[in-house]
Amino acid sequence: MQILLIILAFVLVLVVILQVGKVVELVSVMRDEDERTEDTSNSVGFLFLLSGIILGVFIAYTTYTEYGKFLPVPASEHGVWIQDLVDITLYITGIVFIITNVLLFYFAYKYRYKRNRKALYYPYNNRIEILWTVIPTLVLTIIIGLGLNKWFKIFSAAPTEAIQIEVTGKQFAWVVRYGGKDNELGKRDFTLSTVENELGVRWKDKQSKDDFLSDEIVIPVNTPVHVNIGALDVIHSFYLPEFRVMMDAVPGIPTKFWFRPTITTEQMREIKKNPEFDYELACNQLCGTGHWNMKKTVKVVTEAEYKAWFAEQKSYYKQNIAKIQGEDASLDNDVIAEANPSKN
Amino acid sequence: MVTSATGEHALSMIGAGGHHKETFITKYIFSTDHKMIGKQFLFTGMAWAVIGGLFSVLFRVQLAWPDETFPFLEQIFSNWFDEGHMTPEAYYALVTMHGTIMVFFVLTASLSGTFANFLIPLQIGARDMASPIMNALSYWLFVLSSLIMLASIFLPTGMASAGWTIYPPLSILPQASSGSGMGMTLWLVSMVFFIASQLLAGINYISTVLNLRTKGMLMTRMPLTVWALFFTAVVGLLSFPVLFSAAVLLVFDKGLGTSFYLSDIFIGGKALGYSGGNAILFQHLFWFLGHPEVYIVILPAMGIVSEILSISSRKPVFGYKAMILSLLGIVVLSFLVWAHHMFVTGMNPFLGSVFALFTLLIAVPSSVKVFNWLTTIWRGNIKMTVAAVFSLGFVSMFISGGLTGIWLGNATVDIQLHDTYFVIGHFHLVMGVAAFFGMFAGIYHWFPKMFGRFMNETLGYIHFFITFIGGYLIFWPMHYLGMSGVPRRYYDFNEFHAFNEYHDMNLLISVSAIVVFAAQFIFVINFFYSMKKGRKSTELNPWKANTLEWTTPIEPGHGNWLGELPTVYRWPYDYSKFEEGPDFIPQTVPLTEADIESDKRLLH
Ligand code: HEM
Ligand SMILES: [Cu+2]
Ligand SMILES: [Cu+2]
Numbered sequence: 005m006q007i008l009l010i011i012l013a014f015v016l017v018l019v020v021i022l023q024v025g026k027v028v029e030l031v032s033v034m035r036d037e038d039e040r041t042e043d044t045s046n047s048v049g050f051l052f053l054l055s056g057i058i059l060g061v062f063i064a065y066t067t068y069t070e071y072g073k074f075l076p077v078p079a080s081e082h083g084v085w086i087q088d089l090v091d092i093t094l095y096i097t098g099i100v101f102i103i104t105n106v107l108l109f110y111f112a113y114k115y116r117y118k119r120n121r122k123a124l125y126y127p128y129n130n131r132i133e134i135l136w137t138v139i140p141t142l143v144l145t146i147i148i149g150l151g152l153n154k155w156f157k158i159f160s161a162a163p164t165e166a167i168q169i170e171v172t173g174k175q176f177a178w179v180v181r182y183g184g185k186d187n188e189l190g191k192r193d194f195t196l197s198t199v200e201n202e203l204g205v206r207w208k209d210k211q212s213k214d215d216f217l218s219d220e221i222v223i224p225v226n227t228p229v230h231v232n233i234g235a236l237d238v239i240h241s242f243y244l245p246e247f248r249v250m251m252d253a254v255p256g257i258p259t260k261f262w263f264r265p266t267i268t269t270e271q272m273r274e275i276k277k278n279p280e281f282d283y284e285l286a287c288n289q290l291c292g293t294g295h296w297n298m299k300k301t302v303k304v305v306t307e308a309e310y311k312a313w314f315a316e317q318k319s320y321y322k323q324n325i326a327k328i329q330g331e332d333a334s335l336d337n338d339v340i341a342e343a344n345p346s347k348n
Numbered sequence: 349m350v351t352s353a354t355g356e357h358a359l360s361m362i363g364a365g366g367h368h369k370e371t372f373i374t375k376y377i378f379s380t381d382h383k384m385i386g387k388q389f390l391f392t393g394m395a396w397a398v399i400g401g402l403f404s405v406l407f408r409v410q411l412a413w414p415d416e417t418f419p420f421l422e423q424i425f426s427n428w429f430d431e432g433h434m435t436p437e438a439y440y441a442l443v444t445m446h447g448t449i450m451v452f453f454v455l456t457a458s459l460s461g462t463f464a465n466f467l468i469p470l471q472i473g474a475r476d477m478a479s480p481i482m483n484a485l486s487y488w489l490f491v492l493s494s495l496i497m498l499a500s501i502f503l504p505t506g507m508a509s510a511g512w513t514i515y516p517p518l519s520i521l522p523q524a525s526s527g528s529g530m531g532m533t534l535w536l537v538s539m540v541f542f543i544a545s546q547l548l549a550g551i552n553y554i555s556t557v558l559n560l561r562t563k564g565m566l567m568t569r570m571p572l573t574v575w576a577l578f579f580t581a582v583v584g585l586l587s588f589p590v591l592f593s594a595a596v597l598l599v600f601d602k603g604l605g606t607s608f609y610l611s612d613i614f615i616g617g618k619a620l621g622y623s624g625g626n627a628i629l630f631q632h633l634f635w636f637l638g639h640p641e642v643y644i645v646i647l648p649a650m651g652i653v654s655e656i657l658s659i660s661s662r663k664p665v666f667g668y669k670a671m672i673l674s675l676l677g678i679v680v681l682s683f684l685v686w687a688h689h690m691f692v693t694g695m696n697p698f699l700g701s702v703f704a705l706f707t708l709l710i711a712v713p714s715s716v717k718v719f720n721w722l723t724t725i726w727r728g729n730i731k732m733t734v735a736a737v738f739s740l741g742f743v744s745m746f747i748s749g750g751l752t753g754i755w756l757g758n759a760t761v762d763i764q765l766h767d768t769y770f771v772i773g774h775f776h777l778v779m780g781v782a783a784f785f786g787m788f789a790g791i792y793h794w795f796p797k798m799f800g801r802f803m804n805e806t807l808g809y810i811h812f813f814i815t816f817i818g819g820y821l822i823f824w825p826m827h828y829l830g831m832s833g834v835p836r837r838y839y840d841f842n843e844f845h846a847f848n849e850y851h852d853m854n855l856l857i858s859v860s861a862i863v864v865f866a867a868q869f870i871f872v873i874n875f876f877y878s879m880k881k882g883r884k885s886t887e888l889n890p891w892k893a894n895t896l897e898w899t900t901p902i903e904p905g906h907g908n909w910l911g912e913l914p915t916v917y918r919w920p921y922d923y924s925k926f927e928e929g930p931d932f933i934p935q936t937v938p939l940t941e942a943d944i945e946s947d948k949r950l951l952h
Pocket of ligand 2: 239240241287288289290291292294295296298
């Protein structure tokens with residue numbers, strides 16, 4: 005019923021507009037064509053300029069109010085670099101945006117039709133074409149130069165002291181694994197994947213022994229973190245907005261991203277004036293109906309807090325050893341054998 | 349030669365007085381007249397645009413009012429709602445179909461289909477396309493493709509829902525998404541016919557432009573519309589086959605158990621047998637089409653806008669040669685930038701840097717075009733017709749959206765912005781709204797040639813101003829959302845601390861979207877009302893334009909010109925050339941002493 009009324013009202017409005025349009029047309033057809041064109045161009049030119057001014061005010065106002073407020077403070081070292089690039093790009097494109105749009109609306113208004121004026125016959129000017137090919141090229145080269153400089157730094161090899169974490173996406177959750185005491189992740193083998201061991205960790209690999217899984221990503225501030233990213237089923241994307249970290253998680257193709265967090269969760273709560281705030285890991289590649297809710301809390305803590313937390317973590321292998329040995333009792337021996345191949 | 353044979357064939361039809369019996373069916377349905385086929389593409393495209401627009405309104409309702417219930421929507425769209433809420437399945441299916449419909453069916457098939465068909469023969473002085481039969485076939489393949497896609501809307505397992513980019517493995521595995529069952533299969537089948545349609549059309553446009561130009565119509569005298577449509581066809585012909593092969597491999601993976609794109613997949617507690625495939629390979633193939641595709645969408649609009657800006661400002665297009673060269677530059681570069689859609693897929697950083705470089709270079713020809721448009725209207729005498737304001741609106745949208753491309757093309761900044769609402773804002777301004785504006789401009793401008801009547805101007809202006817301001821209100825705030833990190837393709841933002849603060853902005857966007865969608869019915873009503881009852885066109889050349897289509901009868905029959913084909917003596921932009929006399933000189937007017945004098949003077 006409600007919807008019927010809405011539709012009815014809508015149709016009524018359309019009919020009224022149509023009638024107005026018809027009347028205006030009937031009246032205007034009686035007039036001299038040139039005169040009519042001049043009048044229309046006058047009023048439409050004015051309206052066009054006005055709409056430009058309205059949009060300009062809207063854009064200027066919202067940029068002013070939203071730019072600082074919305075942009076989350078970059079919480080990583082390279083996040084600051086990206087922020088600087090964003091600022092530079094904003095200034096350059098902003099200037100071009102203002103100049104070209106102002107000229108567009110101004111010209112459209114200034115040169116609107118007048119009966120007794122003649123347009124200027126000005127078909128080309130090669131010098132000016134070259135000028136406005138070369139200048140944008142130079143400006144863009146500078147922008148891209150600044151960008152690529154940081155690009156290669158961001159994707160350089162991770163420092164050796166980086167904490168090794170593995171994050172694996174699946175519908176619709178993340179599995180987080182730490183390298184453990186040796187800070188090395190145990191090898192995986194897809195053919196070993198089972199419901200109990202969905203990552204397909206090779207328990208025979210000695211390095212897997214001290215690995216542990218975690219419900220949250222906990223990382224110490226100012227220490228590089230090397231995230232090894234993967235997926236079990238479809239493509240996901242490892243996305244930490246505040247840290248400016250984004251990298252696809254692709255089944256079958258491991259990817260990685262390393263970064264250095266610079267603001268702890270506590271500090272960010274103060275910056276945001278929100279005691280509830282937590283960094284969160286989100287998925288940023290459409291992966292199915294639960295894509296919008298693949299959340300994992302990320303805690304950036306002080307070095308001391310990290311050490312304390314780390315000490316509490318229990319090796320996944322040890323915790324589940326009974327289960328694993330049930331499957332294959334010889335496993336522990338194999339590990340020893342693999343570690344000392346010469347004894348065979 | 350084939351071409352002259354066609355010409356003679358058409359001539360003989362005219363010779364027969366044009367009144368060999370035409371039934372409703374041969375005239376309106378199985379027509380081979382390029383003008384009718386153009387209109388058919390237009391009508392089909394309009395139907396698709398209404399469906400695609402409706403889908404977007406539905407999912408915007410979900411984003412603006414995620415907690416509210418909508419029983420009346422549930423009554424109409426019972427499949428997609430559950431207890432008054434849109435289901436996530438439906439949400440993802442709707443965004444997928446919205447993208448597919450708008451990009452492929454409306455802005456590719458219908459924009460090119462309408463104007464290439466309608467304008468190419470009329471503006472180069474040909475009686476029809478090189479192969480009218482192939483042309484009709486191209487339309488009917490498009491209809492077939494449309495029907496298949498339409499059928500998928502009614503599937504119990506749902507439409508395709510892996511995004512318009514259909515990335516595997518999601519699009520292949522029905523276990524991963526129910527839309528990847530029959531819905532995806534129909535999507536692929538539909539796309540196969542769609543591509544066939546595009547290729548037939550493209551070959552036809554290219555051969556028509558190359559072979560059927562009338563006497564004197566040198567390539568360098570072609571209107572920019574024809575140049576743009578020609579380049580569009582070239583780009584389509586080179587890129588669509590790649591999408592075709594990508595889709596075929598996808599079909600194999602889906603139906604025959606091959607592993608082109610799949611490897612190491614563990615889903616639903618089971619390890620699947622695929623190995624050795626590469627999911628990223630698909631993205632390379634897809635974007636090898638996908639990026640040129642965005643230019644397939646925008647080039648025709650650029651051509652139309654160049655033409656209309658020149659006619660309405662009574663001034664030649666500024667830098668005709670530069671306009672053609674920049675089109676060519678865009679065509680070439682558009683094949684070298686595809687991986688800028690994949691900066692964060694884990695590709696080699698060096699490769700990424702090369703694509704970033706080319707991507708920023710493609711902004712150069714785009715900016716040259718903008719400067720040339722601005723100079724075209726500078727010191728003009730602009731008749732603010734509806735077509736003219738839509739063209740001016742196009743330029744504004746293209747500037748705003750093009751500049752944000754520079755943000756995204758810088759790979760480093762894209763780490764932050766990829767797949768956020770910033771990208772949505774970027775491409776809707778530069779492609780979505782801008783291409784629609786080009787299309788509207790073209791329709792308002794050539795309506796008298798299509799139907800012998802004018803569209804109502806007042807309605808046209810109302811349509812423009814609502815859409816123009818509304819378009820900015822919808823898509824501009826998306827940049828703020830994107831810069832704040834809000835990801836695209838989220839069904840609900842409330843789960844995350846980082847994304848749940850922007851409800852007001854989402855509300856503004858959704859309300860504007862609903863208003864703008866409703867305003868499009870002003871256009872639809874105007875269109876159909878004017879077709880039947882609009883003011884009659886009584887002059888041959890109502891806009892005082894130079895191009896050849898205005899030398900045909902008001903409503904040209906099959907064959908376009910009654911007598912001989914016109915001969916062309918000059919370029920199409922001699923507006924306001926001389927102080928004395930009319931301010932336009934049609935292409936059919938021979939050069940005079942004064943012309944030669946004036947050209948000489950310009951050289952110095
Ligand atoms: C001025 C030059 C332009 C540059 C430098 C540029 C750059 C980019 C980049 C880098 C992306 C990828 C963003 C991402 O996914 O992270 C992108 C996306 C896109 N651009 Fe542009 N662009 C330009 C002009 C255009 C034009 C003219 C169109 C259309 C007519 C267009 C349509 C699109 C579309 C449709 C997407 C998104 C596709 C998707 O992910 O669904 N762009 N652009
Ligand atoms: Cu996801
Ligand atoms: Cu692209």
